[in-house]
Amino acid sequence: MQFINSLRGEWLKTRRSAASWLCLIGGFLLPLLYFIGALKDHNTLNSLPVNSEIWKVYFFQIWRFMAVVMLPMGLILSSSLMTQLEFRNNTWKQVLTTPQSIGTIYLAKLSAILLMTLKFFIFFNIGMLAAAIIPSLIFDHQLPRDSFPYSFYLVNNLKILLTCMPVIAIQYLISLRFKNFLVPIGAGLMFWLVSVILVNTWKYAYVSPYSYTPMIGLNTKLPAGINILILSGVYSAVFFAAGFFVFRAKREVS
Amino acid sequence: MYCIETKQLSFKYSGGAPVLQGIDLQVPEGCIYGFLGPNGAGKTTTLRLLLGLLKKQEGAMLLFGKEFERNRIEILQKTGSLIEAPSLYSHLTARENLDIMRYLYDFPPKRIDAVLDLAGLGNVGSKTVGKFSLGMKQRLSIAIALLHQPELLILDEPTNGLDPNGIIEMRELLKALNKEYKTTILISSHLLSEIEKLVTHIGIINKGQLLFQGTLEDLQRKQKQGASTIFHTGDAGSTMRILQENGLQPVLADGMVLIPLVDRSVIAGINQQLVAEGVVVFEISSGRNDLESIFIDLVNN
Incomplete structure (x- = not known):
């Protein structure tokens, strides 16, 4: 119960916050651009140069841009912004003098970041489908004949979500550790940039968790035996645990 | 019985000189204890230690007769605090700031109206805190500290930023809380004149050492002798x-x-x-x- 109450509080803190606006704008920006492009060119899903599995082709086409640039940047910014909210408002001392365990505080804030990421995925998927369906209705084009692949969309969304976890874990850890907002943002952007550069040029690029969403977006071929979903799980577990120990050790955070 | 009792409490920041040296603080239950000292004397460090915002290094710390580290959550459940500058979410309204705390303490929403009125903020509950003056922020911080009807209030220079009227109102509010609810109040200040009309007990700290501790009458006796x-x-x-x-x-x-x-x-x-x-x-x-x-x-x- 304490955790739920704590999470409610953390979620309320996101209201009108920069992270919340980022989630809304980031989630709908790319679908909106697709939508505008479709209106301008009178293109709809039927214009894609494939005969079958149009929904799947569309999924990867729109996710490619998102997964390489916008998603990692959004994760870096939102994780850092949500954690740094306490430093910026000088509220760590308020949080740490409430009757909740250090573990609850850590988990509740982390859960709020994860919920915000989930909210972003929901917005993006709604936008993505709207950008596909609305132009078809406007131009009276038919929607693809093949049935909508619900499980494909769900599984692939979950896969991408899982590859986001290590980035969230690392950003959360750095944001808890450093008071200066530029440290987590700067470190995150640097890790991401290096990872994107190396993703198609270095065979060991998979060691960087920041390369996982770009790898999905660019459909990068991985060496045999390497599974970025498993690596994501391992990295997440390690960095979430490390973040907790850093947070517990550094009690004087305000 | 003491609501707060420290025994030989000492503290120093890493690589620095000792900030506190063997502090034996004794705050009786139901009193208003003025914790006085010039800037840098060690007041805020003591209060931060009492609230668990700093890790205790040496000595013992008992609140409500219980050792703090082992009973942290139980003690904080009964404690309200305001340490240094107001801690508020500037993008949220006063009511939303209180809501966050209400969830944590599991109190009904009507309590928010009560504390907003008590702090004189009844008509600005829906205004975002970023638009508040320093005095209003200070009042809201007090409202947050009072939300869960704590048995102990720890206030670090709470009159900072308040105008003379605000200072008088806060004094009356704290007196009323102490009288009606027997709330123990530990209030720090660097100006004796500011709190001498409020407190029943006084502790004077300088350079990390407690120079005087006793009732206001004890200090007045000392004054006559001197x-x-x-x-x-x-x-x-x-x-x-x-x-x-x-x-x-x-x-x-x-x-x-x-x-x-x-x-x-x-x-x-x-x-x-x-x-x-x-x-x-x-x-x-x-x-x-x-x-x-x-x-x-x-x-x-």
Whole structure:
């Protein structure tokens, strides 16, 4: 119960916050651009140069841009912004003098970041489908004949979500550790940039968790035996645990 | 019984000089304890230790008779606090800021209206805190500290940013809380004059050491003992003699003669005697004998 109450509080803190606006704008920006492009060119899903599995082709086409640039940047910014909210408002001392365990505080804030990421995925998927369906209705084009692949969309969304976890874990850890907002943002952007550069040029690029969403977006071929979903799980577990120990050790955070 | 008791509490920041040296704080239950000291004396460090915002290094810390580290959540459940500058989410409204705390303490929404009214913020509950003045933020911080009806309030310089009216209102509010709900209040300040009308007990800290601790009456007694009359004359030797002849025990300091505070009629008589014997009298004054001077004397010594 304490955790739920704590999470409610953390979620309320996101209201009108920069992270919340980022989630809304980031989630709908790319679908909106697709939508505008479709209106301008009178293109709809039927214009894609494939005969079958149009929904799947569309999924990867729109996710490619998102997964390489916008998603990692959004994760870096939102994780850092949500954690740094306490430093910026000088509220760590308020949080740490409430009757909740250090573990609850850590988990509740982390859960709020994860919920915000989930909210972003929901917005993006709604936008993505709207950008596909609305132009078809406007131009009276038919929607693809093949049935909508619900499980494909769900599984692939979950896969991408899982590859986001290590980035969230690392950003959360750095944001808890450093008071200066530029440290987590700067470190995150640097890790991401290096990872994107190396993703198609270095065979060991998979060691960087920041390369996982770009790898999905660019459909990068991985060496045999390497599974970025498993690596994501391992990295997440390690960095979430490390973040907790850093947070517990550094009690004087305000 | 003491609501707060520390035993030989010491603390130093890594690589720095000791900030606290063997503090034995004793805050009786139901009292209003003024924790005084100049800036940098160690007040905020003590309060941060009491709230678990700093890790205890040496000594013992008991709140409600229980060791803090082992009973942190139980103790914080009964404690409200305001440490240094207000801690508020500037993008949220006053009501939303209170809501966050309400969830944590599991209180009904109607309690928010009660504390907003209590803090004089009843009509600005839906305004975002970023648009608040410093005084309003301070009031809201007090409202947050009071939300869960704590048994102990720890307030670090809560009148910072308040106008004179605000200071008086806060004083009345704290007095009422103490009287009606028997709330123990530990309030820090660097100005004795600001809290002497409020507190029942006083602790004076300087350079990490507790210089005085006791009731306000104890301090007032000390004040009377410390007060003196000062004679600045052209002939200190003759002045000493005349004062001794009058049964007083003068002390010579920096060319001036000091005696314990005496009645004005006695001073007038001695002055006549000095003039009659040809001693030039430049000045006769009573040493400052208010609580502030005692505080300053303690701190300077």
